[in-house]
Amino acid sequence: MSIEKIRSECTALPKGWYKEEVIRQSGLSAGKSDVYYHSPDGKKIRSKPQLAREVGDMIDLSAFDFRTGRMLSGVLRKSKRLKGTQFDYARGVRNDASLVPPIRQTASIFKQPVTVVKTQNSRVKSELKHGPQDKPKQVFWEKRLQGLHASDINGNALESLNLPHNFKSVGPHVESDTLLQSIATSLHTSGQPITGQTGSKSSLDKNPGVYLNPDQPLMQALMVSEEDIKRQETKVLEARKRLEKALQVFAEA
Incomplete structure (x- = not known):
């Protein structure tokens, strides 16, 4: 040809x-x-x-x-x-936030206009996201860190911190080490306030997969009072004084 x-x-x-x-x-x-x-x-x-x-x-x-x-x-x-209309060339479809069923379309097989009718009242979400989607966080993913401990240069496991008695863990078989790792991870990665789980303990124990908030650590909701803040400030001042004395001894040696 x-x-x-x-x-x-x-x-x-x-x-x-x-x-x-x-x-x-x-x-x-x-x-x-x-x-x-x-x-x-x-x-x-x-x-x-x-x-x-x-x-x-x-x-x-x-x-x-x-x-x-x-x-x-x-x-x-x-x-x-046409505001709110975007064309996704990668998929070849038009996303129009103003479209509400029934929608007039053309069947590709018969080449005849057809009407799409849905029995349920629904609206096309305007907050459609294109490209890579945010991967949802797994529930109890911190339990994968359970049994892991930091070690010194000689390979000896370092002792874990002792959490205050009012720090209560939630979820099946969540130990104190897992709770500490969960709190530390939330403080490091989350940009929102750390409040703990707002659901009741009975609901969390009954069905944690539904009532557990994966963006919060595996602990019950805890309110920090003024007395807690003052006690922590006192501990910080005492630690600074001990550090100051240690630096003086080191300088005189």
């Missing part, structure tokens, strides 16, 4: 991109043409979603006509008026 190739520079795309139109000269498909685009580094693009992935954020292709290689001004003006 003989073909004819016509190459031209595409001004709608960044510099270095050009369009190639392949026209079939014989056969049953004579007269028909296929359109391709070539990147500056020689990569051949066969579809608009692939082109969008290659161009990235350099240019908005919402009004780009893949066959002609031009920006359609009418489509561009219309796309500016």
Whole structure:
């Protein structure tokens, strides 16, 4: 089958991109043409979603006509008026937050308009997220650290800190070491206040997978009083005095 190739520079795309139109000269498909685009580094693009992935954020292709290689001004003006509408070229679907069933669609098999009717009242969520999704945190994931201890240079396990008596763990078989690791991890990674589990102990023991908040440590809710703060300040002052004396002894030696 003989073909004819016509190459031209595409001004709608960044510099270095050009369009190639392949026209079939014989056969049953004579007269028909296929359109391709070539990147500056020689990569051949066969579809608009692939082109969008290659161009990235350099240019908005919402009004780009893949066959002609031009920006359609009418489509561009219309796309500016449609707020809340985004086109995901990677999947080839349109996400419109204003659409509410029933929606008028076209069946790809019969090529006839059909109406989608849902029995339940629902709305398309406006806070649709694209790209990589946040991985949910597993419940009781801290238990994987159970049995692990920090060691000194000689390999001897260091003693764990003793938590105050009012620190109560929640969850099945959660020991004091696991509770300490859970609190330390929350203080290090969480940007929200650490309050502990707000659910009642009976509900947590009955069904922890439902009532447990994975963003909070594995402890019952605890309120810090003014007396607790004063006692902690006293301990800090005493520790500073001991450190000051130790530094004086070290300087005199």
